Amino acid sequence: MIKNKSIAVLPFVNLSNNIDNEYFCDGLTEEIIYALAKIKDLVVTSRTSSFYFKNKKVTANEIREKLRVATFIEGSVRASKKRMRITVQMIDTLEDFHFWSETFDRNPDDIFEIQDEISLFIAEKLREHVGHIEIEDKLVEPIDVPVNIYREYLKGRYYLMKLDYDSSLKAIEIFKSIIKKSPKFANPYLDINQAYTFMGTMGLLPAFEAFQKAQPFFEKAMSLNPNSSRVQLNLSWIECWQNWNLKKAFEHANKALEIQQADDIYLTISNFLTVEGKLDAARNYLDKALQLDPYAAINHHYKGFLYYLQEDYSTAIPFLKKALELDPMLPFPPIYIGICLLMSGKPNEALTYFGSLEGVSVKDLTKLGGKTMCYAKLNETEKCNDGLKELETYLTTPLVDKAFTFLILVNALLGNNEKVVDLVTQAYHSRLPLILLLNPSPILKPVKNHKGFKEIMLKAIPDNVNYKQKKKYKQALLDTNEIKKYSKELEQIMIDYKLYLNPDLSLKDLASYLELPANYVSQLLNLGFQKNFSEYVNSYRVNEFKERVLLEEYKGLTLMAVAYDSGFNSKTVFNTFFKKIEGTTPNSYLRSNQAN
Known part of the structure; x- marks a missing residue:
């Protein structure tokens, strides 16, 4: 289903014979995408997918089908030293008509004002066409540089x-x-x-x-x-992959998401959930990334990777191949295409595939490691041992991470569990990031319950669902003890992950964090909290609003802007729930607390 409040900004066309104007056209497009992404209840296609259509002639129907948006922007720029003419038009993808067009004649030196003016114009016209969206007074902040x-x-x-x-x-x-x-x-x-x-x-x-x-x-x-979203996103990567502190990693990633919805933020949260073994939740977030950026190769790769981890190899391969089609230089998909063939009972086909690899995948050991895995599966002992010896030569090179990964996987396929644990222990003490992705690996299932392996995994990832007792679901409602147990677990999840800040949060999302079926979580909310899903989540959002609205940094914003930052995506829902929970209106609450 295509959301009515969704938009793509196609790259502006350079109508001047000047390469400098090409830089400006791309920069203007990027800035408008970034500015519109700040609007909380608007779905904006990310840069990668928008720029996929640069210099291509496309119809409104193609944009609707390929980017899944209701509206798109196209424009052009003609510039001279003294004047710049920017033409912008907005097209409805369903009806295929231009419902708004505008020409801006401006001084090229007013570059920041131009970006903000056009972004605000687009937002206003979109609101007239699709219904209410909350728009700030300024979408593009000027940068203090000449x-x-x-x-x-x-x-x-x-x-x-x-x-x-x-x-x-x-x-x-x-x-x-x-x-x-x-x-x-x-x-x-x-x-x-x-x-x-x-x-x-x-x-x-x-x-x-x-x-x-x-x-x-x-x-x-x-x-x-x-406090920029990009800084917060980088901090989340550092906390996960360098510091192995997933709680802080989630905090920074969620803060980045508060500032701006972006596919790489959703992808990052999906990465972290994968590390914890919460694969259903990871796929929910990955789907949000794909919605915003359907032409990003890394998003398709990761969808395939998640299916691989769930041992659905035939479903994984088309996503991995799509990633390579979009970006042939992406190094990750060839590893998992070959492993999917290997693990689905086609070792000879996998060997042929790995043997045919060229380019990046050869330089990063994928060809060598992949072939050695195949030899292990095919019981070709001499060739497998030769591969292992060659992989060991890379343990003192910059490719140490990849060498350890393949050595661990090959030994797991050979059934050398003690050697696997020894290698994993070495990698752990060297703080190699690969440790975090061993947790959900299907190849390592036979060694998962080895005491040494389990100890390392729980040290690296304390909240590790692979080592929780498997739940057996029954037809009857949850009993009293289970309600108490899962209620505490759910409250902790809401505190740690701040799920309520995601305006698109669903019951299915919540259930995937608890690793329970959705109907159980629905029962849990009713029996444990005496609330339905909306009441439960919006109570957190109301509390978040109450905290934020009194902070100094939020004093310049409208009440609805603070409400959107707190996870609400509708003015009516916000006002209704606030009055229901607090017994007063948001305005009255603010006046009363400011007076105190």
Whole structure:
């Protein structure tokens, strides 16, 4: 089902024979996407999927079918030294008609005002067309840098988003030059961090070297703008993958989500839930990421990866192949395409697949590790031992993480459980991030209950559902002890994960966190709290609103803006529940507490 309040912004077309104007067009498109994403009850397609259609002729029906949006924006920019003409039009994808078009003739030096003006125009016209949405007075905050430096920054972003090695290095050069001229401009630090992290993740640089280079730039960005969504998202990654503190990781990720809905934030939360073994909940969040960015290769890869973890190999492979179709250089899908073939009883087909790999997947040990796994499954002992010896040579190189991963998986397939535990223990003491993804691996099921393996997993991931007693569900209602037990567990989950801040939270989402069927959770809410789902979740949102509305940082916002930040997505629902719970209106509550 396509939401009525959903929109995509296609890349603005450059009508000038000037490459600098191309940078501006892409930058303007990005800024409008980012600005509209701040509107809480609006679904905005992310950058990757919007830019998939750059320089392509598409119909309204194609946009509706491929991006699943009710409305989209297209525009063009023609610029000279003194004037800039920007044409913007809004199209209804169902009826295929242009219900709004506007031309802006502006001074090119007024770049921040242009971005804000156009974003607000789009939001206002969209509200007229689809119904009420709460819009702030300003959607684009001006950046305190000269216009010529900001234009240079857009050039850096242009190269950064090409997502290849040479362009990433060029972007880093540009950003470093900007930092020398404007050292208090936070964005270039974050973008250098992103460039190095990308190259390390994709295997274009040794991961350790790349992350080490990225770290000082991130720390500087954090000191300049600690409350940006991108900073909070990076902090969540650090807490998970470096510090192994999932509680703090969730806190930072949820804070990022409060600031802005974005597919990479939903994907990140899905990652964390996967680490804990909460695969149903992880898939719910991943589906939200795919809704916002259906052309992001990493989102399709992760959907396939989740099906792989649930041992649904035939369903996993098409998602993994789609990821490679969207980004042939993405290093992760080939690993799991081959393993899915191997684990579904096709070792020879898997061996042929791994043997045919070229490019990134060869450099990152996927070909070597994959073939060695196949030899283990095919009982080709000599070739398997040769592969193991070669993998061991990489334990003192930047590819140590991948080498450990394949050594662990191969030994698990051979049934060498003691060797697996020894390798896992070494990886744990070296604080290698791979430890966190061993938890849900189907290949490691035979070693899961080994005392040494279990101890390591519970040290790394205390809230580990793989080591909770399996629940057997019965037809009758939950008994008194179960209601008490699950009520406490649910309250702790609401506190730790702040699920109520997600305006699209469903009963199914809540159930996936408890690892219970949805009908059990519905019974639990009724019997344990005497509330239905809406009453239960909105009571948390009301309490959140009461706390926020009295804080100094929220004094400049409208009551509804605070309500949206607290998880509500409807003015009527907010007012109704607030009065029902508090016995007074939000305005009266605020006046009474301000007086005190």
